[in-house]
Each structure stands twice: as structure tokens, then as C-alpha cells.
Amino acid sequence: MSRFFQEELIMGKQDVLAGSCKTETITAERVRNPIPDAVTALAEGFRSGRWASHIEPVPIPSKQAIIHLIEQAQQILFPGFFSADILRPENLDYHLGQQLSQFYEHLASQISSAIRHDCFRHNQACTLCNERSYEIAAELIDSLPAIRNLLESDIEATLTGDPAAANSDEVIFSYPGLFATLIYRLAHRLHQLGVPLIPRIMSEHAYHRTAIDINPEATIGSDFFIDHGSGVVIGSTTTIGNRVRLYQGVTLGALSLPRDAGMKLRNVKRHPTIEDDVIIYANATILGGDTVVGARSIIGGNVWLTESVGPDTRVMLEQPRLVYIGREQGGQP
Structure with a gap:
């Protein structure tokens, strides 16, 4: 291709691009602004109570914070599996104490939000919400050894019922049925303790991760095994x-x-x-x-x-x- 032809081709492309990039100047007066009308209609719907919303002077539980609580619970109930820390018998007490202290504070905070939100939603007077929240969080922590014992029976049931399960490590790391059961056992205990909203947020997270939907109110015994699960x-x-x-x-x-x-x-x-x-x-x-x-x-x-x-x-x-x-x-x- 000659140099002259290349230059002509380049100039032609530039002309086409220049023509296609011409824009019309648009003034604000010529464009309809939909925002004020939408704001008015939406705000009226929310204020009237016709649509569910959380326009309240009290906090609501945080879904992300509750997912973090589940992750903390995994680290507590299965030490060494879900954290980068290298655990030895000598530092196990320290690890558990540190994790439980953080879990206790975070859980009490979310329970307090759930109780306050529930009281406001049902026009009930909140009394000693923070104190009640810490008491409930303490009750759940008291229950953790029993919950862990049930989970051990669920792991054994998986190993007994599934020839493909090589060992307990594989079950803990990768079996969706055990993950859903772990969340169910925590959420069920919170439901027993009268905590609103949080147990259902937990079960929804389990469903999102595993396609297994276990209502926290259900009653499930020991040695429970869900194979595959979806x-x-x-x-x-x-x-x-x-x-x-x-x-x-x-x-x-x-x-x-x-x-x-x-x-x-x-x-x-x-x-x-x-x-x-x-x-x-x-x-x-x-x-x-x-x-x-x-x-x-x-x-x-x-x-x-x-x-x-x-x-x-x-x-x-x-x-x-x-x-x-x-x-x-x-x-x-």
C-alpha cells in the first residue's frame, strides 16, 4: 500500500469519526427531571405505612454483621479450620477467649438492635434492652458446648452415611449440609431465646450459600445428615x-x-x-x-x-x- 493511499485512508477515518462525534447542546430546560415527582410519591408511600420500610429512630440488625457472627462462630466451634492462626494446645485457651470476647460483644449489639427494632415495630416500650441483649448473648455462649456436641454427631452421621466422605476435615470444610446444619443449630437456639429477626437472617444466608432452607423454628435431633442438599x-x-x-x-x-x-x-x-x-x-x-x-x-x-x-x-x-x-x-x- 502506497504512503499516499495510507494518508488518505487515515484522513477519511478521522472525517467519519469527527462527523459521528458531533453533539447537540442540551439545556436543562429541555430535559424532564423525574426526580422530584418520584421522591414525593416514594416518600408518601413510605410515610403512610403502605410499604414496608425502616424509617425509625432505632437501629436495625445488620445482615453483614450477622454473616460475620456466623464466621466467628465457625472459628470458635471449629478452631484452626477457618482462620490463618496456627493453633497449639498452649495457645488454644487464649484463641478461644479472644474469639469469644469479640463474638459476645458483637452478638449482644445485634441482639439489642433486633429487640429495639421489634419493640418499635409493635409499639412496645423497650426496657433494659442492652441488659437483656447481654443476658441472651451469654445464654447462647453457655449453649456452645452442647451445640458443638450436636455438630460432632452430625459429622459422624455424615461419615457413616456417605462413603465419599474421606474424613471429618473434608466434611467440615466442604459439605453444604453441615454448614446449613451449623447455622440452623445456632439460629434455633437464638429463636428459643426469643431473639427476633436474626435467626431468619441467618437461615437466609445458609439458603443463599447452600440452597438448603431450614426454618430456625424446626426441631431437629442429633446425628442429622443432609446428603448433597440442594x-x-x-x-x-x-x-x-x-x-x-x-x-x-x-x-x-x-x-x-x-x-x-x-x-x-x-x-x-x-x-x-x-x-x-x-x-x-x-x-x-x-x-x-x-x-x-x-x-x-x-x-x-x-x-x-x-x-x-x-x-x-x-x-x-x-x-x-x-x-x-x-x-x-x-x-x-
Whole structure:
């Protein structure tokens, strides 16, 4: 390509760019400003109480702070796994003392916010909120050894129930079922202690991380194992015994509810009872507060169950008939 032709080509491109970059001067008077009207409409909706908001002179619990509390709890309950600190028997007491002191203060602060927010929301007078918050935080810390003991039984149940689980380290680091169960056991204890809002924020974080949805109000015994886990749903009034194993996609839920169920059925048992040593395979759905699955029973995959079954019962779907298209059964395409 000649030098003259290259120069012409470059000049042509510059002319095109210059033409495409011409802009029109726009004055403020010619542009509609939507902000004042939107501010007025939004503010009116929030002030009127028609829309949920937090326009209150009291703090609200921080979701990020609660996630940090969960991370602190992991470091306390599984020392050496979730921090860069190198732990030895000689410095274990110091490590636990430091972690627990921070956890205690942070937890009390978030509980105080939750209580104050709840009192303001329901037009109740807050009394001794800070003192109550520290008392509740102390109660949870008193419960940590028992919670850790339950988690150890959950780890053992995982090792017993899953041949792919090489050791407890692998389960602690990488099994979503144990992570969801850890959060459930902490959130359930906070629910028992009467803490509003925070347990549900914790369970939502577990769901976000694992796709396992365990309501903090549910009651779950020891040696609990969720294999794989994605899609598991455990409703608020579910009762689960000891040594129960669930697979992915299991729903322990409520039957169809009326439109005004939120108020009428708030304290009514709506979810099933699963007794000791039950196994529920993938995508099974068990519904209803009167539904009881007896001890040592096995519920097969994809079963839909709305009535009770006695102990030592197997509930399975009939073997489906497979249809092969484009090849003979057992043959090659």
C-alpha cells in the first residue's frame, strides 16, 4: 500500500469519526427531571405505612454483621479450620477467649438492635434492652458446648452415611449440609431465646450459600445428615428425630393453606414429624402437620406423601416403564 493511499485512508477515518462525534447542546430546560415527582410519591408511600420500610429512630440488625457472627462462630466451634492462626494446645485457651470476647460483644449489639427494632415495630416500650441483649448473648455462649456436641454427631452421621466422605476435615470444610446444619443449630437456639429477626437472617444466608432452607423454628435431633442438599426445605413446625438422613430436593412442608393462613395458623403445627432413623430419598415431598413418618421407615425418591406411615415401613413408587426411541431396548443406537 502506497504512503499516499495510507494518508488518505487515515484522513477519511478521522472525517467519519469527527462527523459521528458531533453533539447537540442540551439545556436543562429541555430535559424532564423525574426526580422530584418520584421522591414525593416514594416518600408518601413510605410515610403512610403502605410499604414496608425502616424509617425509625432505632437501629436495625445488620445482615453483614450477622454473616460475620456466623464466621466467628465457625472459628470458635471449629478452631484452626477457618482462620490463618496456627493453633497449639498452649495457645488454644487464649484463641478461644479472644474469639469469644469479640463474638459476645458483637452478638449482644445485634441482639439489642433486633429487640429495639421489634419493640418499635409493635409499639412496645423497650426496657433494659442492652441488659437483656447481654443476658441472651451469654445464654447462647453457655449453649456452645452442647451445640458443638450436636455438630460432632452430625459429622459422624455424615461419615457413616456417605462413603465419599474421606474424613471429618473434608466434611467440615466442604459439605453444604453441615454448614446449613451449623447455622440452623445456632439460629434455633437464638429463636428459643426469643431473639427476633436474626435467626431468619441467618437461615437466609445458609439458603443463599447452600440452597438448603431450614426454618430456625424446626426441631431437629442429633446425628442429622443432609446428603448433597440442594433444594431441601424444612418448614417451621417440622419435628425430626435422631439419626435421620435426607437427600437433595426433600420437602418437609405444609399442605395448601388458605389466603389468611398467616394469622390463623401461625402457632398451629403444619409440617410433618419424622421419627428416629428415617431415610428420605431425593425429591420426596412429605406434607401436613398430622403426617408422621414412623421410626426406621424409608421414603423413596419422588414420593408424594400426605398421610402417616407406621414404623419400619418402605414407601416406594412403582418401577416406571422406560420408553426407548430410536433404538431397541438394550441395543446400540
